[in-house]
Structure formats: C-alpha cells, structure tokens
Amino acid sequence: xxxxxxxxxxxxxxxxxxxxxxxxxxxxxxPKINQIFKDILSILPQLYEPQLIWDLFPVRGLTPTGFLxxxxxxIGGGPVKEVMKEASIALLGICTIGSKFDEEINKMSQSxxxxxxxxxxxxxxxxxxxxxxxxxxxxxxxxxxxxxxNSIPLCPGESDWDVSDHKFFFDxxxxxxxxxxxxxxxxxIPMKSLSFMIGVGNEPFRLDHKRRCDFCSLQPRCRYSQINxxxxxxT
Numbered sequence: 295x296x297x298x299x300x301x302x303x304x305x306x307x308x309x310x311x312x313x314x315x316x317x318x319x320x321x322x323x324x325p326k327i328n329q330i331f332k333d334i335l336s337i338l339p340q341l342y343e344p345q346l347i348w349d350l351f352p353v354r355g356l357t358p359t360g361f362l363x364x365x366x367x368x369i370g371g372g373p374v375k376e377v378m379k380e381a382s383i384a385l386l387g388i389c390t391i392g393s394k395f396d397e398e399i400n401k402m403s404q405s406x407x408x409x410x411x412x413x414x415x416x417x418x419x420x421x422x423x424x425x426x427x428x429x430x431x432x433x434x435x436x437x438x439x440x441x442x443x444n445s446i447p448l449c450p451g452e453s454d455w456d457v458s459d460h461k462f463f464f465d466x467x468x469x470x471x472x473x474x475x476x477x478x479x480x481x482x483i484p485m486k487s488l489s490f491m492i493g494v495g496n497e498p499f500r501l502d503h504k505r506r507c508d509f510c511s512l513q514p515r516c517r518y519s520q521i522n523x524x525x526x527x528x529t
Contacts, residue, residue, distance in 0.1 A: 297472060301344040301425045305335070305417075313420045314413065330410045334417065341418075343392030344425045345472035350494070351384045369462045372454030374491070377501065378445045381493030385444075387429065388469040390487035391422045422486040430492070437494055445493035446501065457481070463489050 311319055321327045352364040360370010361384055369384070378384070395418040402411035430447055437444045451457045457480040463469070464476050475483045482489070493499065 295347055295349045295467060295471070298346040298348070298429065299344060301346075301428055303339060303342045303421070304424070305338075305420075310417065310420055314416050327409070330407070331413060334410060334414050337398070338417070338421075341392065341394040341398055342421065343394060344389070344421075345392070346387055346389035346425060346429055347467050347469050347472050348385060348387030348429070349467060351386060351466065353382055353384055365466075367462050367466065369459055369491070371450075371456050371459060372448070374448055374455055377448055378491075378493030378499070380443075380495045380497050380499050381445060382496060383494040385433070385492040385494055386463055386466055386490070387426075387492075388463060388467055388472070388474055388482070388487060388489045389422060389425045389429065390469075390472060390474050390482075390484050391418060391425060392486075393473065393484040395486050396484050418486045422488055426488050426490060430490075433492065443495050443498050445495075445499045447490045447492045449488060449490045460489060 322331060351367075353361045354364045355362045356375060356379060357368050357370065358375070359372070360368065360374040361378070361381070362368050363384065369386075370378075395414065399411045399414050399418070402408070402414060426447075434444055448455060450459050450463075460476055460480045460482065469482075469487075473484070474487050477483060
C-alpha cells in the first residue's frame with residue numbers, strides 16, 4: 295500500500311484568513327493576539343508530520359448506496375453511487391498531519407490559552423485539508439495521463455455518507471502504518487485525519503458540472519467553500 299510523506303508546509307495567507315474567519319484580520323491588529331498568532335506559526339514546522347496512505351480497489355458492481363468491491367466489501371453511502379457510478383476502480387485513502395497537533399492543542403487549553411488552542415485547531419484543519427487536496431491534484435494528473443477519468447472525491451462525514459464506513463477504510467488500508475487509529479465512535483485519531491474515495495473509470499463521469507461542495511452537508515457554513523463566488527477550495 296503506497297504511503298506518501300512528501301507534502302510541503304505552505305500557508306496561503308489569503309486562504310488561511312478565510313478559514314480563520316472574517317473578523318480575524320481585525321483581531322490581528324491587537325498586539326497580544328498578533329503575538330499569539332506569530333508564536334503559533336513559529337511552531338508549525340515542529341508539529342507538521344504529514345502522511346497519506348492509499349490504494350486501488352477493483353469494483354465488482356453497484357449496491358443501492360455505493361460499490362461492491364472485488365474483495366466482497368460493500369462501501370459507500372449518501373451520494374457515492376450518484377457521483378461514482380461509472381467507476382471500475384475505487385481509490386481509497388486516509389491522510390493525517392500527525393498527533394503533535396492534538397498534543398499542542400490540549401496543552402494550550404490546559405494552560406488557559408484557549409484562544410491559541412482555537413487558532414491552532416483551525417490552522418491544523420487547514421493543513422490536513424491541504425494534504426488531501428494536494429494528493430487529489432497530483433492523482434488527477436496521473437489518471438489523465440493514463441487516459442482514464444476520475445470522479446470528484448467524496449469523504450465520509452462531509453456528506454450524507456456516514457462515518458460508520460470508516461471501519462471498511464481501516465480493514466482495507468491498515469492506516470495504523472501512518473499512526474492513525476479508529477475509536478468506537480468511528481472518529482479517527484489523530485483528530486486531524488481525513489478519509490476519502492475517488493472513482494476511476496474508462497469513461498467520463500456524468501456529473502453535469504456538479505462539484506464536491508454540491509454534495510457537502512457543511513454547506514452553506516463551510517469556510518472552505520467559495521461556491522457562491524464561483525470558486526471552490528476543495529474541488
């Protein structure tokens with residue numbers, strides 16, 4: 295199972311400000327808050343440990359909500375079938391930026407630096423999504439070079455696809471190899487971990503120009519979405 299670790303630590307200031315909220319730029323004018331923010335940015339390289347594990351799984355057929363894979367596992371829910379019905383292969387992956395972020399957020403909270411904990415939590419969410427989006431972009435180019443087509447990606451918990459399918463992700467990918475475990479609630483540890491699936495096929499996917507945001511349960515309150523402005527940070 296391939297494991298990717300070569301992800302750069304990059305923070306686009308404009309996009310980060312969108313994640314942190316409209317009023318955060320004004321808050322940064324306060325010296326104390328500005329210093330907390332600078333202190334957080336300075337420790338990010340010590341915390342950032344990006345890893346992503348993925349693999350390809352042939353599709354045997356469709357189920358009422360998703361796919362029957364060749365190994366007999368049924369996976370999918372919510373909009374999966376609608377979005378990926380043309381797929382002959384399912385690409386599954388899990389990524390994380392490591393446990394040090396969880397540890398530092400807890401440390402800040404316990405020391406009374408609740409504002410710093412909230413800011414670091416938001417930045418960590420931004421970074422793990424950046425890992426996932428970087429992989430999406432690179433994978434899309436590879437699939438295109440091979441003369442194949444890909445669906446938009448979908449993620450348990452970000453649509454009507456329930457997180458209970460995480461048990462199948464863990465059965466198939468064994469992400470303990472990258473330090474990710476699963477709680478009984480189906481939430482992943484470290485907290486800044488994400489799962490995803492992409493359909494791969496020999497024919498174009500008929501989505502009528504729909505994007506991932508069109509299927510996301512976080513709309514319209516998601517900070518990552520720019521769908522109303524004609525842009526989308528998580529295509």
